[in-house]
Amino acid sequence: MVESMGFLEKLGSAEKLYTFDDVYIVPGRAPMDPSKVDVSTRFSRRVRLLIPISSSPMDTVTEYDMAVAMSLMGGIGVIHRNMPKEQQAEIASRVKSAPPIPTSRIYVTPDEDCSRAYDDLRSLGLRDAPLVSADGKVLGHVRAGSLRGCSGRPVAEFAEPSKAFDVRHVEDALNFLESGGSDTVAIVAPGNAYVGTVTFDSSLNRVKPSLDSEGRLLVAAAVSPFDLERARLLDRYVDALVTDVAHFHNVEAMTAAKVMAKEVSADFVVGNIGTYEAAVDALTVVERVDGFRVGIAGGSICTTSSVGGAYAPALWAVAAVRDAIDQHGAGDVPIIADGGIRSSGDAVKALAAGASSVMLGYLLAGTDEASAPLIRIGDSAYKPYRGMASRGAMERRFAVDRYTRASKRVAEGVEGVVPYRGSVVSVLADLAEGIRAGLGYAGASNIRELWEKARFGMAIPKQVPGELFRASQ
Numbered sequence: 001m002v003e004s005m006g007f008l009e010k011l012g013s014a015e016k017l018y019t020f021d022d023v024y025i026v027p028g029r030a031p032m033d034p035s036k037v038d039v040s041t042r043f044s045r046r047v048r049l050l051i052p053i054s055s056s057p058m059d060t061v062t063e064y065d066m067a068v069a070m071s072l073m074g075g076i077g078v079i080h081r082n083m084p085k086e087q088q089a090e091i092a093s094r095v096k097s098a099p100p101i102p103t104s105r106i107y108v109t110p111d112e113d114c115s116r117a118y119d120d121l122r123s124l125g126l127r128d129a130p131l132v133s134a135d136g137k138v139l140g141h142v143r144a145g146s147l148r149g150c151s152g153r154p155v156a157e158f159a160e161p162s163k164a165f166d167v168r169h170v171e172d173a174l175n176f177l178e179s180g181g182s183d184t185v186a187i188v189a190p191g192n193a194y195v196g197t198v199t200f201d202s203s204l205n206r207v208k209p210s211l212d213s214e215g216r217l218l219v220a221a222a223v224s225p226f227d228l229e230r231a232r233l234l235d236r237y238v239d240a241l242v243t244d245v246a247h248f249h250n251v252e253a254m255t256a257a258k259v260m261a262k263e264v265s266a267d268f269v270v271g272n273i274g275t276y277e278a279a280v281d282a283l284t285v286v287e288r289v290d291g292f293r294v295g296i297a298g299g300s301i302c303t304t305s306s307v308g309g310a311y312a313p314a315l316w317a318v319a320a321v322r323d324a325i326d327q328h329g330a331g332d333v334p335i336i337a338d339g340g341i342r343s344s345g346d347a348v349k350a351l352a353a354g355a356s357s358v359m360l361g362y363l364l365a366g367t368d369e370a371s372a373p374l375i376r377i378g379d380s381a382y383k384p385y386r387g388m389a390s391r392g393a394m395e396r397r398f399a400v401d402r403y404t405r406a407s408k409r410v411a412e413g414v415e416g417v418v419p420y421r422g423s424v425v426s427v428l429a430d431l432a433e434g435i436r437a438g439l440g441y442a443g444a445s446n447i448r449e450l451w452e453k454a455r456f457g458m459a460i461p462k463q464v465p466g467e468l469f470r471a472s473q
């Protein structure tokens with residue numbers, strides 16, 4: 001069809017590539033209060049989430065801390081691939097053995113001065129703390145009360161029998177804390193190795209982690225579709241593998257992914273893709289697709305649209321891929337909307353267009369758990385954030401992995417900084433609440449209903465709400 005068109009006709013029939021700023025959700029009749037809206041979803045065919053959010057596999061975003069926090073908050077983190085495969089697998093395995101509750105690292109060591117330990121515990125408002133040896137084993141427990149008035153003696157003299165709980169049975173620890181038996185308990189891995197301290201905090205009840213069938217935190221990892229060895233290694237630990245290339249709709253990438261999908265047992269998510277045709281081809285060639293990561297060139301640090309002139313904004317691409325899935329009887333393959341999401345409102349629009357979840361980079365990059373160091377510029381704190389096809393990220397990739405194929409020499413991303421935003425826990429809690437509110441406005445009580453009920457509208461003339469207020473400031 002397109003081939004028989006003249007060039008002018010081709011230009012004139014340009015498709016409308018809707019972006020997040022082009023449309024809004026038209027409010028609909030809400031069946032319930034937003035607090036009761038169910039935002040649980042699936043990341044991929046078998047991986048269930050309690051909030052529809054994942055963290056992007058970027059080297060300034062997702063390593064151990066982010067992956068743990070994402071799952072603790074009901075989402076999932078995708079560990080980036082800009083490191084040796086052994087290191088990526090080690091991170092995934094540590095996430096799997098992390099306690100499925102928020103922990104801190106408050107403990108006392110045997111040779112610590114007892115009066116200093118007493119002051120430390122009182123300043124934290126704690127009645128007790130685990131006693132942990134220098135080589136990381138839980139030896140017992142120390143009560144602040146028994147340290148009162150002591151001086152110059154080692155903490156070891158005040159040790160009481162251990163109050164440590166196995167990481168595989170943390171519900172016992174929570175019950176013990178709730179019963180008032182203690183303020184703190186140690187969580188240990190098999191062999192009594194100290195993992196972290198759980199401190200009694202009524203807000204614990206509000207944390208609902210997303211877990212696998214064995215009660216462990218969820219984790220996913222990025223791979224190149226050409227890196228079979230990495231995929232095989234990661235497959236032992238992760239719930240999902242995510243092919244991580246800019247343009248998955250490439251015959252070589254899809255053919256390699258077909259081989260990989262047969263070799264691994266974790267859910268197999270492919271991407272990035274941006275069109276109806278890419279989804280149909282991927283479903284046909286790869287044969288096992290457990291999820292699509294959708295959106296090309298939309299990220300805040302991505303320069304693909306200026307380097308290559310190509311763009312498939314996540315909103316438009318999600319709708320196209322959802323239609324492809326529905327029309328090709330592929331069942332219920334979840335879509336992850338990726339790139340350019342700057343707010344919970346953007347996330348709601350992506351979900352309304354047929355996504356099951358959203359993947360975030362920019363919104364999470366400024367948090368404590370993001371894998372870049374905190375830096376100070378003048379009086380303000382920032383964290384570095386860079387595209388995975390930026391010069392720095394590419395150099396790192398080729399330096400750490402000699403098997404990486406160099407598909408590009410020209411960077412398609414930039415490196416910068418984002419303002420520091422504190423813990424990702426509160427960022428995610430706010431985003432989840434915003435998404436619940438969005439479903440409420442759309443008149444939906446869950447994401448499925450949002451797909452059915454959401455109506456899109458355009459403001460004419462195009463106007464951004466709040467613009468008038470800002471203009472008058």
Ligand SMILES: NC(=O)c1ccc[n+]([C@@H]2O[C@H](COP(=O)([O-])OP(=O)(O)OC[C@H]3O[C@@H](n4cnc5c(N)ncnc54)[C@H](O)[C@@H]3O)[C@@H](O)[C@H]2O)c1
Nearest residue numbers: 224244245246247250253272296297298304388389407412
């Ligand atoms: N989401 C986006 O919009 C976007 C855009 C650019 C880069 N990136 C990220 O940057 C990193 C590097 O990506 P990458 O694809 O260069 O990885 P890569 O160098 O590992 O390339 C992998 C393969 O993807 C295919 N491919 C990539 N770009 C192509 C193109 N322009 N035309 C045809 N085939 C192409 C090729 O098969 C290539 O061998 C990844 O983490 C990727 O997710 C993301």
